[in-house]
Amino acid sequence: MQVTQSQPIELFYWTTPNGWKATIMLEELAVPYTVTFIDIGKDEQWTPDYETVSPNHQIPAIRDPEGPGDAPITVFESGAVLLYLARKFGKFYPQADERARTMVEEWLMFQMGSFGPFLGQAHHFNLAAPEEIPYAIERYRKIAERLYEVLDRRLAGREYIADDYSIADIALFGWALRFNRHRIDLDDYPSVRRWFDAIGARPAVQRGLAVKPRPSDV
Ligand SMILES: N[C@@H](CCC(=O)N[C@@H](CS)C(=O)NCC(=O)O)C(=O)O
Numbered sequence: 729m730q731v732t733q734s735q736p737i738e739l740f741y742w743t744t745p746n747g748w749k750a751t752i753m754l755e756e757l758a759v760p761y762t763v764t765f766i767d768i769g770k771d772e773q774w775t776p777d778y779e780t781v782s783p784n785h786q787i788p789a790i791r792d793p794e795g796p797g798d799a800p801i802t803v804f805e806s807g808a809v810l811l812y813l814a815r816k817f818g819k820f821y822p823q824a825d826e827r828a829r830t831m832v833e834e835w836l837m838f839q840m841g842s843f844g845p846f847l848g849q850a851h852h853f854n855l856a857a858p859e860e861i862p863y864a865i866e867r868y869r870k871i872a873e874r875l876y877e878v879l880d881r882r883l884a885g886r887e888y889i890a891d892d893y894s895i896a897d898i899a900l901f902g903w904a905l906r907f908n909r910h911r912i913d914l915d916d917y918p919s920v921r922r923w924f925d926a927i928g929a930r931p932a933v934q935r936g937l938a939v940k941p942r943p944s945d946v
Contacts, residue, residue: 731816731817731818733759733760733794733817734794735760735793735794736759736760736761736762736793737754737759737760737761737762737790737791737792737793737813738761738762738764738790738791738792738793739751739754739761739762739763739764739788739789739790740764740766740778740781740782740787740788740789740790740791741763741764741765741766741787741788741939742765742766742767742768742769742787742788743939743940743941744768744787745844745902745903745905745906746786746787746788746806746844746902747787747788747806747902748901748902748905748936748937749788749806749809749810749898749899749902750788750790750806750809750810751763751935751936751937751939752898752901752902752932752933752936752937753809753810753813753814753820753895753898753936754813754936755932755933755935755936756819756820756898756930756932756933756936757813757817757819757820758932759813759817761790763939765941766778766787767941768786768787773785773786773787780802781802781804782802782804783804784804786804788804788806788809789802789803789804789805789809790802790803790809790812790813792812792816805840806840806899807836807837807839807840807899810836810895810898810899811836811895814894814895820892820893820894820895820898821894821895822890822891822892822894828890828891831890831891831896832889832890832894832895832896835882835889835890835894835896835899835900836895836896836899838878838900839896839899839900839903840899842875843875843879843900843903844899844903846868846871846872846875847868847872847875847903847906847909847910849864849868849871850865850868850869850871850872850909850910850911851906851909851910853865853868854868854909854910854911855909868910869911872910872911872912873912876912876916876917876920877917879900879904879917879919879920880917880918880919880920881919882919883919883920883922883923884919885919886919887923887926888923889923897923897927901924901927901928901933904920904924905928905937
């Protein structure tokens with residue numbers, strides 16, 4: 729049964745890999761949504777109001793006025809947001825097929841647990857740390873390469889990370905977009921490169937990435 733959304737979902741968002749997962753998903757679903765920009769560079773996540781939506785004061789999060797039982801619901805953590813939206817609208821997550829669903833969940837968890845948190849550490853030590861710490865830079869460089877090797881092996885001969893385009897592709901793509909910051913050359917990973925270009929060419933993905941507070945933001 730097709731689920732319709734009358735009132736827009738409110739997305740709490742900033743232009744980051746975890747934020748893009750949510751805009752891409754909402755665009756792919758073509759459901760109405762509004763965006764509340766939370767500029768984490770200006771610490772706008774640190775308000776008591778936002779804590780009621782996102783207990784760890786991070787983006788993304790959503791408020792769906794038409795949640796279960798027709799009552800509002802808030803969801804924080806990007807993986808939970810993707811799963812909630814996928815279940816609600818019955819897309820990009822093969823709920824009825826245990827084997828296919830488990831495959832999507834494995835790769836979604838791989839992203840949430842590794843291909844994100846570790847790459848974020850690489851960004852920190854490559855670009856933000858107040859001093860250069862060769863040990864940390866090297867540690868996260870090696871981990872980034874290992875993660876891309878895993879992804880490249882998985883994508884060899886496959887169009888998508890699971891059987892069909894899914895929330896696992898959406899989640900992984902958001903982070904792969906930052907390959908420059910974690911100092912990965914995508915051309916060293918030809919299967920990742922092919923997948924990355926194909927996902928990036930999807931119109932909904934492009935619309936999701938275009939959600940910005942100012943046109944000049946990257
Ligand atoms: N596990 C969280 C991580 C979210 C996250 O790291 N969000 C970052 C932006 S990508 C953030 O809000 N940073 C601000 C802060 O931590 O104060 C998720 O997947 O939603």
